[in-house]
Amino acid sequence: MRHFLQETDFSRAEAGEIFALARHFKRQRGAHEKPLAGQTWAMIFAKSSTRTRVSFEVGIHELGGNPLFLNTNDIQIGRGETIADTAKVLSRFVHGLVVRTYAQKDLTDLAEHGGLPVVNALTDFLHPCQVYADAFTAAERWAGPSGDLMDALAGRKVAFLGDTGFNMANSWILGAGLFGMKVSLGGPASAAPGREISELAAKAGAKFEFTSDPFEAVAGADLVYTDVWTSMGQESEAAERRRRLLPFQVTGKLFATAKPDAFFMHCLPAHAGEEVTQEVLDNPRCVIFDEAENRLHVQKAILALLARHRA
Numbered sequence: 001m002r003h004f005l006q007e008t009d010f011s012r013a014e015a016g017e018i019f020a021l022a023r024h025f026k027r028q029r030g031a032h033e034k035p036l037a038g039q040t041w042a043m044i045f046a047k048s049s050t051r052t053r054v055s056f057e058v059g060i061h062e063l064g065g066n067p068l069f070l071n072t073n074d075i076q077i078g079r080g081e082t083i084a085d086t087a088k089v090l091s092r093f094v095h096g097l098v099v100r101t102y103a104q105k106d107l108t109d110l111a112e113h114g115g116l117p118v119v120n121a122l123t124d125f126l127h128p129c130q131v132y133a134d135a136f137t138a139a140e141r142w143a144g145p146s147g148d149l150m151d152a153l154a155g156r157k158v159a160f161l162g163d164t165g166f167n168m169a170n171s172w173i174l175g176a177g178l179f180g181m182k183v184s185l186g187g188p189a190s191a192a193p194g195r196e197i198s199e200l201a202a203k204a205g206a207k208f209e210f211t212s213d214p215f216e217a218v219a220g221a222d223l224v225y226t227d228v229w230t231s232m233g234q235e236s237e238a239a240e241r242r243r244r245l246l247p248f249q250v251t252g253k254l255f256a257t258a259k260p261d262a263f264f265m266h267c268l269p270a271h272a273g274e275e276v277t278q279e280v281l282d283n284p285r286c287v288i289f290d291e292a293e294n295r296l297h298v299q300k301a302i303l304a305l306l307a308r309h310r311a
């Protein structure tokens with residue numbers, strides 16, 4: 001049974017296969033094969049979502065399957081039923097799970113007990129579907145219509161600014177390693193990548209740079225990336241985070257020091273005037289809505305690959 005809990009659950013060759021399949025699904029939208037025909041995939045969400053929820057619901061449907069959205073407040077998990085029991089029960093009904101929650105361990109538990117494929121739709125630790133879609137978005141541009149998508153990423157530099165100690169930064173550390181990219185994180189020392197991600201990165205051979213100088217992080221970057229300063233679950237720290245992360249705001253001035261053709265990316269939702277200025281969001285090299293669209297195509301490819309391994 002294969003799962004997608006972290007970036008490195010797929011090999012570099014498989015990630016290349018996912019990108020090629022995503023390109024195919026994007027081009028053939030509505031007219032391609034339906035590898036989830038006859039299947040129901042449950043989507044267990046313990047946090048809010050716009051992009052992830054809609055792209056998975058639409059994607060499962062377009063692959064011929066039936067998406068079943070379950071808010072944890074509405075199912076017995078919200079009243080204390082264990083993850084292990086939930087997974088065992090769900091495996092009697094559905095063919096796969098897409099899960100958004102807090103602890104990464106909840107996903108590994110589900111994967112261990114469920115007997116069905118589990119996809120990480122965001123935890124506090126990682127957001128792998130997002131980083132695959134982001135890399136695909138950049139690769140599409142760099143590779144052109146027929147170039148190899150994975151080759152197009154090799155050696156490119158991504159600069160990640162702001163909250164360098166949470167899920168999106170962690171995902172870029174693992175993702176950049178897998179895609180053959182360089183990643184430079186610019187954030188305050190208090191948000192430096194933690195021990196867990198550093199150990200995982202070392203095991204995966206994923207190197208990264210961390211600096212508290214935002215201009216050093218952005219120098220020579222092909223891609224400038226940021227995420228919200230206050231992630232879901234951190235709302236009580238919002239004021240303190242705004243103060244601490246302000247030097248790492250992506251301004252027009254900072255973005256202008258990346259390569260002249262660099263793209264700006266953000267997983268969204270964005271907060272103009274916090275992690276990024278409106279000027280950067282209005283720049284023609286800001287590709288945030290293409291990233292959002294590509295969640296659909298890339299996740300369909302991920303599901304198709306998992307379904308193939310399940311068969």
Ligand code: CP
Pocket residue numbers: 048049050051052053122130267268269
């Ligand atoms: N980028 C992202 O995952 O967005 P949602 O929280 O809206 O799903």
Ligand code: NVA
Pocket residue numbers: 122124166167168227228230231232267268269
């Ligand atoms: N870091 C953000 C990402 C949202 C897609 C959060 O966890 O809220």
